[in-house]
Amino acid sequence: xxxxxxxxxxxxxxxxxxxxxxxxxxxxxxxxxxxxxxxxxxxxxxxxxxxxxxxxxxxxxxxxxxxxxxxxxxxxxxxxxxxxxxxxxxxxxxxxxxxxxxxxxxxxxxxxxxxxxxxxxxxxxxxxx
Numbered sequence: 001x002x003x004x005x006x007x008x009x010x011x012x013x014x015x016x017x018x019x020x021x022x023x024x025x026x027x028x029x030x031x032x033x034x035x036x037x038x039x040x041x042x043x044x045x046x047x048x049x050x051x052x053x054x055x056x057x058x059x060x061x062x063x064x065x066x067x068x069x070x071x072x073x074x075x076x077x078x079x080x081x082x083x084x085x086x087x088x089x090x091x092x093x094x095x096x097x098x099x100x101x102x103x104x105x106x107x108x109x110x111x112x113x114x115x116x117x118x119x120x121x122x123x124x125x126x127x128x129x
Contacts, residue, residue, distance in 0.1 A: 006104065013100040017093055024089030028082050035078030042075055056080070063125070091120050 059065035060080045069077025094117045101109040 009100075009104055013097075013103075016100075017096060020093055020096060021089060024085065024092060028086040028089065030082075031085060032079050032082030035075050035080075035082055038073070038078060039075035087124065091117070091124070094120060 056076065059069055060076055063084065066077055066080045066084055070081040094113060098110055098113045098117060101107075101113055
């Protein structure tokens with residue numbers, strides 16, 4: 001009885017993770033596509049200078065700036081938001097895994113997954129040089 005219940009919980013968690021990953025990637029792709037369309041509509045005829053590399057502005061290198069530029073309908077900000085959503089998708093999967101392991105009362109995996117989640121969040125939002 002316990003084995004069947006655990007297998008059902010595992011299957012349910014796998015299904016939810018699959019839906020989470022597909023949804024995250026799809027939403028991310030749609031946001032990037034929307035931003036790309038806006039970008040092309042705005043900069044369609046601008047000449048391209050391949051001799052000079054220009055990185056993204058400072059506002060588009062951090063989450064608050066990306067959100068601010070996306071709300072202002074800046075095409076580059078919307079594209080960056082889509083990429084940020086793509087990065088956030090596997091992080092959401094790890095966060096869901098913490099919940100799934102806690103529901104199964106598998107405390108070793110909860111601990112390991114929390115460490116992985118902490119490292120992912122630190123690498124995303126931690127101090128950068």
